[in-house]
Amino acid sequence: MKIKKLDPQVVTKIAAGEVVTGVHSVVKELVENSLDAGAKKIVVELVGGGKSQIVVSDDGEGMEKEDLLLCYQPHTTSKISNFEDIYKLETFGFRGEALHSICSVSKVTIRSRPVYLPVGHEIEVVAGHLVYERPVSMDHGTVIIVKDLFFNVPARRKFLKSSAVEARMATEVFERLALSKPQVHFVLTRDQQVVYNLPSADFLTRVKQIFTDIPISQILQIDSSEGSMKLEGVIGLPSIVRTSRSTIVFVNERFVVSQLLINAIYSAYSDYLEHGQHPFAVLKLWLPSKEFDVNVHPQKLEVKFTNEEKVFTFIRDSIKNQLKKTIAKVLHVEKV
Ligand code: ADP
Ligand code: MG
Numbered sequence: 001m002k003i004k005k006l007d008p009q010v011v012t013k014i015a016a017g018e019v020v021t022g023v024h025s026v027v028k029e030l031v032e033n034s035l036d037a038g039a040k041k042i043v044v045e046l047v048g049g050g051k052s053q054i055v056v057s058d059d060g061e062g063m064e065k066e067d068l069l070l071c072y073q074p075h076t077t078s079k080i081s082n083f084e085d086i087y088k089l090e091t092f093g094f095r096g097e098a099l100h101s102i103c104s105v106s107k108v109t110i111r112s113r114p115v116y117l118p119v120g121h122e123i124e125v126v127a128g129h130l131v132y133e134r135p136v137s138m139d140h141g142t143v144i145i146v147k148d149l150f151f152n153v154p155a156r157r158k159f160l161k162s163s164a165v166e167a168r169m170a171t172e173v174f175e176r177l178a179l180s181k182p183q184v185h186f187v188l189t190r191d192q193q194v195v196y197n198l199p200s201a202d203f204l205t206r207v208k209q210i211f212t213d214i215p216i217s218q219i220l221q222i223d224s225s226e227g228s229m230k231l232e233g234v235i236g237l238p239s240i241v242r243t244s245r246s247t248i249v250f251v252n253e254r255f256v257v258s259q260l261l262i263n264a265i266y267s268a269y270s271d272y273l274e275h276g277q278h279p280f281a282v283l284k285l286w287l288p289s290k291e292f293d294v295n296v297h298p299q300k301l302e303v304k305f306t307n308e309e310k311v312f313t314f315i316r317d318s319i320k321n322q323l324k325k326t327i328a329k330v331l332h333v334e335k336v
Helices: 008-019 023-036 065-071 083-088 098-104 163-180 203-210 259-268 308-335
Strands: 041-047 053-058 107-113 120-126 129-136 141-147 185-190 193-198 219-226 229-236 246-251 254-256 280-286
Touching (some): 023 041, 023 141, 023 163, 041 163, 163 185, 163 193, 163 203, 163 254, 193 203, 219 308, 229 308, 259 280, 259 308
Antiparallel strands (some): 107 120, 185 193, 219 229, 246 254
16 A cells, blocks of 8 residues: 555644745734734844744733633634635634644744733643643733744755845735734834834825835825725835835735736836836725635735726726826926
8 A cells, every 4th residue: 555644743744834934924924813813012023033033922812821722723713613704804814723833843932811811821832732831920912932943844944044034034024014004013123123113103104114215205195996995005106116026915904916916006007117117006905805815825815806807997097097197297287
């Protein structure tokens, strides 16, 4: 016989590799959990590019001891209870895989305290095994400390990039999360140095907090709607053309990768940009959750729309009209 059943530990390590690909995916999963917990302030600390240590602290709803003892086990979630729920998701998470994956490939301490309890509880999990649990005195919220990512999977540890590159990728993920929820106070430190301290703000202010190099006179605000779709965000005038891809798109606050959306944006700029020039755009598309599906990939970046043409036309025309209006105004002023 050539076929044998895989050892559950091997299955876990393979599955964890789908969710955790590097420091950036740990940051993404932990911050999304904090956002799902209704945090108003989230602090991310990276040590050694996050390869030595990643800490995410929040002031969200926290977990009771019983939940804490479940949260790192496979397929445990408080966010859905049946399959249909994923078509009306209000949360980032739903698979109940992230903490389990992270805990099975690193050394994790989790402490958590709901606001209505006087003390918190702490657990340590190393390579998926509970080492200890104990009550702990702490502020309400949750603190997750992830040490030595992939320490028990040397073949994967080898594929982590340099500390500088891991930190840069994690910073990009952090920026997108901060853009998706500008009302939340976000802090990022790297080896104890503050990289970002972004107090709660409106969306335009958050864009300015992050893209400090973009002159405010060169950006336009987009605010349009059609039926149940709504588009909000900022775009750059063609004068701030960039040399590499600079478009960030969110669908219902979730950062997504979608060729359809990219094409719609580029198509709106087609009269103004030459080949190899890229527009600047940070856009938020809102639509009823039954009109799109993000359930395509464990990293949940790809998105499929029920009516692609409707979405494409709406995005392209919203941007195109705004560009046309502004450029016509500028030309008129120049003539006068
Ligand atoms: P998912 O987010 O898909 O539900 P996770 O493995 O990321 O799965 O988390 C498992 C569960 O642990 C969550 O459903 C939530 O109940 C709880 N949890 C995780 N992180 C936090 C946090 N920062 N604050 C409160 N609860 C949390
Ligand atoms: Mg999660």
